[in-house]
Amino acid sequence: MKTVYERADIVPLLAEIFRELGYAATSLSRITERTGIGKGSLYHFFPGGKEEMAAAVLADVDAWFEHAIYQPLRRDDARQAVAAMWTNVNDYFRSGRRICLVGAFALDETRERFSSAIGGYFIRWIDALRSALMRAGCAEEEAQVLAEEGVAGIQGALVLSRALDDTTVFTRSLETLAKRLDAVRR
Amino acid sequence: MKTVYERADIVPLLAEIFRELGYAATSLSRITERTGIGKGSLYHFFPGGKEEMAAAVLADVDAWFEHAIYQPLRRDDARQAVAAMWTNVNDYFRSGRRICLVGAFALDETRERFSSAIGGYFIRWIDALRSALMRAGCAEEEAQVLAEEGVAGIQGALVLSRALDDTTVFTRSLETLAKRLDAVRR
DNA sequence: GTCTATACAGTGATAGAC
């Protein structure tokens, strides 16, 4: 039995492994172990090795957020887009069981390797959310602070719910954040 | 030239390295490289190797928070203790330049190794903060939610300020959180 | 207590057979 892959099939598998183990602890042998994909195939698709794999994963994650979260925040009805963000974020992070790869990379030396991808992800999230809040009637300065509070709050909720191994903490945190961002609009 | 250490001298040095690199990327050779302490000495003080080093660091961090943050929150004037928490946290994390080791450990597989230490740190932080909020006039359920919001918010602010490489994001986030926890008290 | 030397499993990476 032999499976033939495309690059696009591998990236989500890699993403899950990087998410669970972090960049440093993700070794090629553990990737092979979990996916059944040999080193030969991995280096065929990612000649740059582990770093190229992680970069591809980051780009994939970014594309998902751009499509599912940021664009609606920038273009659609502000109230609906913000509401959709909370439910999509809760689903994407599996109520806190799944962590944010970009946030995790930001916390250790991995940040230095991917600083522009990491920075861009958060910058665009905050900008898109601020845009929606302003369209919903919020002043620019307040919208900026609220957008930062929302995005940071999600990251913190992931850390906390994982530390306590309790998904209710994550869901409850999202509800609290939603109220905070809702209160100012009219 | 030869320096003789005590275990207590080494732990803070290890803490800084674990904080910067994370558990997996912290190797004994990098510890030696940065501290000048040889493998022989390290294994003399920590026969359990890297895992015992990290456990000692976590215990040290925990002791600091217990003394500087949790105990005041439980015992001192509630308003003053909460206010002191914000300034102490800002100083301890160097306005976001320094990350929270416990939070970072919670995000990858390192959590499994130290789950009780990680869980205890956050449980006791939240409990102590809730106690202070209740003494300041907050109902129990609301105090619980606010305490979680505060602690999670700090973790999120660390992620965000590091991702954006911007200490003002951290300081501003703490101010916003302080207002949130202040609003309900009378 | 600290150092040097060393064991040996695991690392990322490459080359060539198929």
Add this chain to the structure above:
DNA sequence: GTCTATCACTGTATAGAC
């Protein structure tokens, strides 16, 4: 495209001289 074999290197850990 995938596999196996192999590379040089670094990982943790140990033993013994000083």
